[in-house]
Amino acid sequence: MPYPAIYYLASIYYPVLAAVGIPVNVAAIVILSRGKCGLSKGITRYLLGMAAADFLVVVIVITLKKINDLYLYARFLHLTRVCSLLVVFRYASMDCSVWFTVAFTYDRYIAICCQNLQKKYCNERVATVVLVIVAAVSCVRCIPFYFVVEPYVIIDNVPWRCAPIPEYYTEPLWRAIELFDSIFTPILPISLIILFNGLTGKHILVANRVRRGLRGNSENQKDSELENRRKSIILLFTISTNFILLWLPYVIHSMNWQRVNQNYTDQQLNTPIFIFQQCGMMLQFLSICTNTCIYGLTQRKFRDELKSGLKFLFTLNGLLCK
Template identity: 50%
Template sequence: MGVSLLVQITSIYYPVLAAVGVPVNLVTIVILSRGKCGLSKCITRYLLGMATADLMVLIIDVIIRSIVGMYFPLSFFTITPVCSVNWAMTMAATTMSVWFTVGFTFDRFVAICCQKLKTKYCTERMAGVVIVTVILLSCLINIPWYFTFESVYITDNQPRGCTWTPSFLTSPSWTSFELLTFTVTPCLPFVLFLLVNSLTARYIIVSGRVRRLLRGRNSGENGKDPEMDSRRKSIILLFSISGSFIALWSTLVVYILAERILGAEFIADSDLPTISLMLQVLSTCTNTCIYVLTQRMFREELKNVVKYPVNCIVKLIISLKH
């Protein structure tokens, strides 16, 4: 029996995703660390956290778990304890990536809709507190995943491979744990994104009408409103990032709900689990594209980063000629 089309696609998809995603996120981290993108330190911290978490997901999940597991089945990473640690780290990194995005979304909601709270909450220090809290809780919540696996086979007295333990598949405690973790990521963030973005959009529409009305009555001006222009740029970035998350994670959310409501047997022969995971890891590469499309100063910094090695090579060639 031949290899299925979806398996062939994934064997190409994951290496390409890693080849693109790892350098893209590294460049994003370098650019944001320079602090020359015209973004506040608060926003920069969240975006740096998101890029770092996305890079971790690419390295741990895409490269080590998927690519190495696919092409090197007898590597060090297929030893059962290592495989178990890798899965727990994958879940922790994914949780961080998602909740950093939630933190960023809520921070922008407060900055736009809650002016009295803005000065206290939307600060670099508070962003640091949120990021550290997310890291600690993500690691703590996902530690039990290590104990959910057993070996598939023994080679040279070494346990190899990872498969679910019988107790994980049958125990009510493990079932509750699995339901809790998948509620925390991604179901709850999915709901929060929809709720916060709808509230933000409603506030923008109402406040925009009021500002236009007041400006028209007080000064008769029809020109640009600097405050609304600044707010609009922030909204484009916010809605682009959260909208990308919703679009790419929606298939996984549907899969989780279908599995819970209809049962695992109903979708056992479906390609939905594989497709949903492919879309989910794609979200690790989309934020940089969003920054390039929505942030002019980020585009300028990206050009400088790309030009730097080229200029160095040109200077080296010129110096060697002389």
């Protein structure tokens, strides 16, 4: 049976995504770690965590799983024990990428809407603690997925590849774990992001209206406080909206899990629901490459740092220009 068109699209899409995702996330990590983007240390720490998590997703999910299955065929990655670990790391890295975004959104909500908590919560130390806790919880939560798979084939007493255990699709416990996973990532995160952004946007509109009233509605006098709020909210809303839009198809498919069995056979690879699932996954993974573009579009100092870095690389620190 010939492969569906979505397979050939994926065979081009994922290598391109890795080729773009690895350098852009490395660039974001390097630039943000320098601390010269005009952002607070707390915000920088969250953005660094998001970039690092996205980098791990590119390496673990896109490169070691998708591209290896399509082109590389690294045999040791197909050992059942290695494959099982990759399943856990895949879920954990995606969890971190998603929940770091939620943590960043909540931090901005506290900073803008809860001034009495801002100094206690919105700092580098708390950001570090939050990121470590989120990462630890994500790893522990994903441990059960190690036991979801079994050897697909045993050759010379060596188990190879991973296949879902039969109980995964029938046992109430596994179905409950899968349902919880669908809610935990990404339905709950998206709901929280929408909630915090809604509260933050409402607070900013009210605060700006009051501030303009106190300043006498002067149009000619520039307000640095309003300008700082505007820049902060543009970064927050752009990252959040990008995340929601790219994850939305995957969320819709996840909500349909309990009714439709995802263990597709060869005869089902051309069905609309399988194609929708694959397109949703492609958009979902695209979100790991877009944050750096968002930083560049919304943060002038980030663009300046990126230009300086590119100039350093392509001119060998100015040697080629002499």
